[in-house]
Structure formats: structure tokens, C-alpha cells
Amino acid sequence: MNQPAPSEVYGVSRFVRGLEWLFRRQSQLQSIAIRGEVSNLRRLPSGRIYFDLKEGSDLLACVVWENRATALPPLANGNEAVAIGTVGIYSGSSKYQLVVADVALSGIGALFAQVQALRERFKREGLFDAARRRPLPEFPRRVAVVSARAKGAEDFIEAMARDAPHVEVTLIETRVQGVGAEIDIAEALDRASRMDVDVIVLTRGGGSYEDLFPFNLEPVVRAIVRSRHPVISAIAHTGDRHLADDVADLSLPTPSIAAQHFSKIRERHVSTVYRLSADLDQAARRALDRARQLLDLREERLHASTVNLMAKRQDVAFRLERRLDARNPYARLGEQQRMLHASASRLDESIRRVAAGFSQRLAPLDGRLARAAHDRLRDRAERVRLADARLTPNDPAAVLRRGYAIVTYEGRAVRDAGAVPKGALIEAKLERGALEARVERSTPDG
Secondary structure, eight states: OOOOOOSOOOOHHHHHHHHHHHHHHOGGGTSEEEEEEEEEEEEOTTSOEEEEEEETTEEEEEEEOHHHHTTSOOOOTTOEEEEEEEEEEETTTTEEEEEEEEEEEETHHHHHHHHHHHHHHHHHHTTTOGGGSOOOOSSOOEEEEEEOSSHHHHHHHHHHHHHOTTSEEEEEEOOOSSTTHHHHHHHHHHHHHHSSOSEEEEEEOOOOTTTTGGGGSHHHHHHHHHOSSOEEEEEOOOSSOOHHHHHSSEEOSSHHHHHHHHHHHHHHHHHHHHHHHHHHHHHHHHHHHHHHHHHHHHHHHHHHHHHHHHHHHHHHHHHHHHHHHHHOHHHHHHHHHHHHHHHHHHHHHHHHHHHHHHTTTTSTTHHHHHHHHHHHHHHHHHHHHHHHHHHHHHOHHHHHHTTOOEEEETTEEOOOGGGSOTTOEEEEEOSSSEEEEEOSOOOOOO
């Protein structure tokens, strides 16, 4: 089929300008509201925003100029929104687009906008500041779980019983979704705050954004902030972060991971106890080794001191023994006897030398001299015999053999009974052995 020949040929620019003129002429395209799901959201450094409104497989390109971007509610991919603006042609790519002047969120988008508004307000109040967060106890023993009696709480309680049996767990049961659930959650948190526990765990299993929305609302946030005890949030969700997570003292992804937090505390403390026990054992061994070395050193010093002291005492005893021997009458008498025998020996030797020297010179007189010498020697021998006879009765040993005793007091021989006081300890030397006695009575002579 043949096409009729065109009456006029248009240039591209003229054609595009003509289309723009036609769009501007259509009043229904100048202020139009279009509903769809936000996708492919892009924010440029200049402040301009690009996104698509999607419905099924159909797309509408949208642009927000810089002067309008700050007036729009926060947008995110997946928001249900109604965009209000003017449909026009973007000549650079020959595409039609909606130049957006305003956006109204609907459904989840409205909920998201509400959360963002609360987040900004709480941020201005300082509820997200790290300095506000309470420190978690070093070794928690009692935990209150705020949750519904459902899988999330059951997972947490089972994991705690298995991995952290030292922790006492109390369930504070409450609704966690539905209209008004935020009030019930806040009241349960307040009840847990009044209990004698160390930590409060706010938890539940997963769910849709709408199901989890009570954890974004102000009553729950305020209850976490005013709690007397640290609060751990363990809301099983992915993607979006809830306001309860932002104000909690610790935020964990799931109930099971929250239970692992407590079991790791136990493992850490057990490991610390083992390490400290090993350190203490090692320190005790080192102290014992030092004590043993010190004891050995002191024992060596004591032995040396004892040996030195014993040597000094033995030297003193030896000197005292010598002094005692010097005062012993038996020793004196023996010395006199030795001197007497030595004198006799020297006399005999002198006589022999004299006799030998004069034997030849006095040979003629040998007979007379021999007789005279014999007489003189006999006379001297008699004198020695008489002297020995006089000394023998005075020999203490002879006296002792006759039954007498030598009495000493303080190392001196006793000659006078009056010289020894009553009660004094005296020693009596006998022929064999000695006796010690105490003076009961003395009778001085006279």
C-alpha cells in the first residue's frame, strides 16, 4: 500500500519543539497526579532527584528540580507515592517525563515518612547520642525478655538454657504487632524496668514492615529510654532499622544472636578465670622458688654463723680448760715431781761428767776418790730418798688412796669450812671419780 507523499518535511528540532508546544497546550497535563511505586531513585550532588514511578511493567520517568527537592518527604525505593507535576518532553533523549512539584506518600510510604519525622525529632532531643546509652553489666545473671510467646522468644529462651544456663530468664509477655501494640510493649518494658534484673531484651521474630511498625513508635522509644536497666533490641528483621534499635543500649539482628551475646560473656569470663588461674599458679611457683632460694641462702648463712660461733665457743672453752688445768693441784704436783726427777738426772749426769774428767788425772787417788764419791753419792741418794719420802705423803693421789677427798668450791681447794656458804655447790675429788654436793651445814674449827 502506497503512503501519500507528505506535504512538508520537518527538522528534528522543529518537530521536538512542536511536540513541546502540543504538551503545553494540553491543560490536563499541566497539573496531574500520578500514583505508582518509587524505583530507581537517584539523588545528585546538585540536589536534583530522579526516580521512576512503576506500575506493573509500565514506567514513568520523574525529575525533581533543586528548588523543590527539599520540600518533598523522604523518598525510598518501594514507597507508594502520588507525584504531582507537569508532563513534558526531554528533548535531549526524546523522552517524556513528569516534572514533579510535590509528592504525597501513601501506604508504607506514609509510615516511612512518619518514622523519618520521629527520627529527626528524637535526634534533636539527643536520644541517639552514644553518651546516653547505659553500659551493659559485666556479668549479667538475670534477664527479662519482653516479647510475645512466639518463635522469637522461644528461640531466645532455648538458646539461653543451652548456652548460658547461669542466666535466669523471665518472660514478660506482650503483644508485639497490631493496632495499639506499641502501648502494650511500652507497659511491658515498664514492668521489666521495675523488676530486679540486670538486662532487658526486647525481641520478636521476623515480619513485614507493617507488622514490625510498633517498634518505630514513640511509646516504645520512650519506654526504652526511661528504663532503669540497659535494653538490648533483638528484632528479627532485615533492611530497615527501627527506632527501637536506635535508642537501645545494644542492637542485635535476631533473638538467637542476642542469646549468643550472653553465652560469649560467659565464655569470656571462663577464659579469663582460666587465664588468671594459670597466671596465679605461675606467680605462686615463682614466689615459691624465690622463697626456696631465700631459705637456702639463710640456711647457708645460719650454718656459717653456727660454725663460726661454735669455733669461738670452742676456743673460749679451750682457753678456760688451759686456765683450769693451770690451777689443778695435781698438775702442779706432777710438774714439781718432773722438775725433781730432772734435777736428779742432771745431778747424775754432772757426777758422771766429773768422774770421767778427773778419772785419769786422779787415777792415783782413784780408790780413795771412788770411795769418797761413792760415799757422797750414797749420801746424796739418801737425801733424795728422804726428800722423796717426805714428798710422797703429800702426794694428793696417795692421800686419795687412803680414803681422803679433795673438796673444791668454784675451782679452788677448800681449806676452811667457813669459806663455803650454806647451799653452795661443792665438788669432792675421790681416788676414782668425783662427787657433787650441796652444803647443808658447816662447822668452822675453833
